[in-house]
Amino acid sequence: MTGTVTLVPGSVRLTQWRQVYFGAAVSLDEACRPQVEAGAKTIDAIVAKGDPVYGINTGFGRLASVRIGQADLATLQRNIVLSHAAGMGEPLPIAVVRLVMALKLASLAQGASGVRWSTIEHLAACLESSLVPVIPAQGSVGASGDLAPLAHMTAALMGVGEIFLHGTRLPATKALAEAGMAPLVLGPKEGLALLNGTQVSTALALAGLFEAEQVFRAAIVTGALATDAAKGSDGPFDARIQQLRRHRGQAEVAAALRILMEGSAIRASHLTNDDRVQDPYCLRCQPQVMGAVLDLLRQAGSTLSTEANGVSDNPLVFSETGEVISGGNFHAEPVAFAADMIAMALCEIGSLAERRIAMLVDPTLSGLPAFLTPKPGLNSGFMIPQVTAAALVSENKQRAYPASVDSIPTSANQEDHVSMATHGARRLLPMATNAANVIGIELLAAVQGCDFHAPMRSSESLERARALLRSDVPPLNDDRHMTPDMERAAALVVSGALASAVGSDMLPFVAEDVA
Template identity: 40%
Template structure:
């Protein structure tokens, strides 16, 4: 995900989701290159010439949306650009996470710096200043329909440029006026087209997609590790993961997951002990891990590919090719990402769904040596029974969130914008589903670790043994009932911090192991 390069050049370098995250973290610095500045100046000059000649061009010397036929005088073009930020700042709801807003700034600079938007250098420099000084605008989460760009959230994002709005600075929310007083800065006067260029675009949707891609990748990787632990705990068969099977149905995701599971189970005494048992086959939640986890990985890969195109695109309107050619098009429409995010949302939900089924399976007591409810003395103790209630509730909630937002469209702007993507809702919803999946996986991690204990003194393979020991450093084996919510919170913390991923990676590096998946690169860096 990371790069050895310490500087990213907006408008020139190729942006990926992982790079955007590194810039947001501050581990890579973003700046505008000399080559990009030349294009930016040329585009800004072209807009100035359009204003001077008085030829009607949408958003430069006309009104917006249904007011596109209303001519704006030369003297009023600058007022028009400030007014659009004010009038379109209509967002409601709790603010988005600060890192989402910061990603929006990063993605917007990169798009505008390509030199097709008529933006001023000084405006882009001020946005980069906000990024580098962690003075991040407060952006409400609701109000975008995902076409004509993410108008409302982007308007709030750029209110600080004209001295309005609020920012989160040094962990506090303050007014832009207070921030500018600290640094001795003054509000900018936006030139023709600048306000429209700032708020037209898909950066709210794309920023959410960056987070979804990162968060979903972590869930996918951890689901494989935890699923492998559950296979050991319940002594499932390793045969469903043989490459000979998956070569007959060669989906990238299935082959990769099957390879990972074999890799994780390698050297396990527990699996060797089970090799000659009389059980014919396992339930689907164990046997079909490659097919189910793999399908979700394919959805992740689809989002990754589309998002990379979007991150390096110009998505505002109109596009300034040169003084003679301006194009009012639809590059701001969020449909490409909206549909991919809805697909990813469903794929994430399914990851939680099958995880809940494995948890239930572990409680049944049908695996020799593993007691019902994962506790020896039940009756007075309920064991892990009620933890599965929580995962059932979370899995059910996720199913309700899977209705595709992109299937809906409500006309806006008096019919001028008569088909919209609702992609902003797709992004927010996918985030909520992933939050629930993290909780489900945390409970499966605790459940798998509990089942694992009943296989002693047999040993696991190297990698899963390390994971189990790490879990036990945080959560003790449960011999009797206790307040399990405390355990769950510790499990969620491990999942969110990706502790088990790091544990496996460190063991792989220390022992110089190598996974033999032909698709490692596809599902690796992003």
């Protein structure tokens, strides 16, 4: 995705965050500068006055009662960054870290954190120069902010740790030098302002949401294809049924399925004299299940959009009155709940699709050759891809246990309830990959099933989906190595190519502000 997203602090749309995640450049609307400078002046006045204010001239967490002298204020901010850079594990994906940086930029630029304009410019310049800090994935409990991962981000900007420069992992000092930038030197409160906040958990949850949306939209297409492959009915997608239930998502999914199947010769072939009265739930209840998924993803998206536009720092600076007030905006409970919703949605997308795959390979349910192979027995066909789909679905079920119901006290019980939002959000990308792989397997199976109905064709839109797959994956006439086929099919899901093939405007979007 190309182009530039201009961040207007507090007013960034969900679709803009999606663009940033998928690679768009980032700029900051500089109309926020007076607000930022007013916040920084408030901090300067507090420092000059010398009264104790948390995070400016005191210790942190349980050490908040310890006063710090004027001569040590710069060291205090540097120390909090270095001491808190204690993450573990593999680095977060570059796309996620770019989103973290953009979220932090939009938060700081609202002027409630008391940072200088030069610090905001430094963060923006790093984004512009493709300087992406290496942030270990583990180490945040989602309260007091995402302290450890944001400390790694900040330390890298200071020249400590490592940075990806155009994708190459380098020592931070070398990467900054190659980009022509000096290491960041922190002013009063700036270390704490950069560390406090929910930007890592929010970025991970947003990434999970955006990937879930890709999988969801592809699953509508494969669900329609599977319905045609099994010679299922489009009667359950009738608008009148949905109107009586009154759920918006259900109505939109049913409408998409109706449009996708409209004009299918396969469907027309069994409109009359079909002994089957009702299809299995995996076909018949697609609007109800996938509609509920859509509604849930939209609810999560609304929460994350609000969070992304908020300020989750502590303490907060109110320049109008010169006050700095401590609170709990760093607690990521809203993000934790949203991440749990997305996890459940991903689980159900894959679960329903796996049931359709199982139906297609079973000749007693689908009426198709066993395991979708022309010569069952000699060939195993789709026997094991269905097993793989079942394994992936079960793995997602295990991961879908709510993270938000867990808590563990930290910081000598000063921080005695935490959200686990970061852990809850971090599982979403692997879950989305699993679900995408299941949908890729369904795409292969459904297209193979439709092949058996030749010369009858499906609808124009579904035929475009079939042609897209068949341009890269030939029919399975005899057994062959299946993983390459499955990987190619999954790539069509993840890239959005499958949704685009049928006509992207036919399929519901999660974001309400989609252009």
